[in-house]
Amino acid sequence: xxxxxxxSTVPTEYVPDAQGGGGEVPERPAHSVSGYLLIAGxxxxxxxxxxxxxxxxxxxxxxxxxxxxxxxxxxxCAVPLSGLVxxxxxxxxxxxxxxxxxxxxxxxGLHCVNPFTTKTxxxxxxxxxxxxxxxxxxxxxxxxxxxxxxxxxVESPAAAVFQVDDYEEYVTTQAETAVRHLATSYPYDAEDxxxxxxxxxxxxDEMGAEVQERVAPAGVRVLECRITHLxxxxxxxxxxxxxxxxxxxVAARTRIVQGAVGMVEMALEQLNERxxxxxxxxxxxxxxxxxxxxxxxxxxxxPVVNTGTLYQ
Numbered sequence: 001x002x003x004x005x006x007x008s009t010v011p012t013e014y015v016p017d018a019q020g021g022g023g024e025v026p027e028r029p030a031h032s033v034s035g036y037l038l039i040a041g042x043x044x045x046x047x048x049x050x051x052x053x054x055x056x057x058x059x060x061x062x063x064x065x066x067x068x069x070x071x072x073x074x075x076x077c078a079v080p081l082s083g084l085v086x087x088x089x090x091x092x093x094x095x096x097x098x099x100x101x102x103x104x105x106x107x108x109g110l111h112c113v114n115p116f117t118t119k120t121x122x123x124x125x126x127x128x129x130x131x132x133x134x135x136x137x138x139x140x141x142x143x144x145x146x147x148x149x150x151x152x153x154v155e156s157p158a159a160a161v162f163q164v165d166d167y168e169e170y171v172t173t174q175a176e177t178a179v180r181h182l183a184t185s186y187p188y189d190a191e192d193x194x195x196x197x198x199x200x201x202x203x204x205d206e207m208g209a210e211v212q213e214r215v216a217p218a219g220v221r222v223l224e225c226r227i228t229h230l231x232x233x234x235x236x237x238x239x240x241x242x243x244x245x246x247x248x249x250v251a252a253r254t255r256i257v258q259g260a261v262g263m264v265e266m267a268l269e270q271l272n273e274r275x276x277x278x279x280x281x282x283x284x285x286x287x288x289x290x291x292x293x294x295x296x297x298x299x300x301x302x303p304v305v306n307t308g309t310l311y312q
Contacts, residue, residue: 027158027219030095030103035084035110042077049073083115092157094120104157122157126223127168131176133229136183138197143233146183146197149226150175150211156219167218174214182207188232197230264288 049070085093085105093105095117105111106124113119130149138144152171154160160167182203190196197203208225215222268284 025101025158025162027156028103030093030105030113032085032105032111032113035086035112038080038084038112042080046073046077049076079115080112081115083113083117085111085113085119087111090124092122092124092154094122094157094161096120101158101162106157120161122154122160124154124157126151126153128152129172129175130228131172131179134176134180134183135233136180138183138188139185140187142188143235144183144188144197145229145231145233146179146227147229148175148179148207149224149228150208150222151224152211152215152220152222154219155221159217159219164218167220170218171215171220175211178207178210178214181210188230197227203227 050073052073087093087105087108089108091108095102095105095113097114097117102114102117105113105119128149128151131147133145133147135143135145150171154167164170183197186203187194187196189198195203204224204226207227208222211225212222268287
């Protein structure tokens with residue numbers, strides 16, 4: 001095996017680009033003049049050209065010179081008019097001259113630029129993206145369904161055009177990736193007070209920070225992120241519901257027992273303080289047992305009338 005073949009079999013380590021692609025394109029304002037001045041100049045040029053064409057046609061009695069002047073006038077008027085560009089509110093135009101970035105138009109109105117430039121429209125309006133319902137495993141491996149909405153806008157039109165291929169698709173993909181990563185970083189629910197997807201404590205801010213870091217190369221600023229859908233996957237939803245119901249029953253029973261013990265203790269203390277009846281340890285145990293059955297039972301108790309003595 002040659003050295004070249006051996007080198008080709010050695011795997012190379014992938015080093016991600018921190019800037020998200022090639023070198024960043026610094027944004028700068030484009031040079032332009034008022035489009036209304038251009039329209040006025042073109043109108044004046046058309047009038048002069050028309051008068052000149054008429055005079056040549058009348059003087060020379062030949063269509064050749066007049067037609068040449070008319071053609072030149074038409075070309076001289078059409079070429080500058082192709083440089084007119086309208087910029088609407090909350091909109092920008094990224095200008096390129098033969099592949100070279102020349103600037104960005106942000107000021108609304110009618111502008112005149114180099115007629116040979118290409119003008120790419122970029123919306124600066126606030127947009128929102130709602131992800132589809134994604135099925136992922138949470139931090140404990142439980143399959144859950146999650147969806148989120150991301151509110152964003154373009155801050156750097158030049159970066160949006162030159163740094164990524166399609167900035168809208170880029171935001172969509174990176175937002176869904178951040179939602180998946182968030183879902184795998186936390187459990188769906190935590191009983192020990194830990195942060196969880198269900199608690200929602202600062203998870204929107206954390207997801208927004210991650211999305212912002214991912215879409216920064218595209219010149220996009222994230223305004224808000226929030227979870228819009230969160231549920232267990234259908235195949236385990238019934239089992240998890242039973243688990244939650246069992247936990248609620250245990251918690252309720254625990255509080256009932258704690259309250260019953262307190263009531264029994266209070267009853268024994270008051271009986272002792274008021275000297276209502278003297279009970280030995282066996283009778284106290286029987287009384288405690290009966291009270292706990294009455295207070296903790298989930299059904300109505302049936303009284304039993306004792307017609308004998310206290311001990312029979």
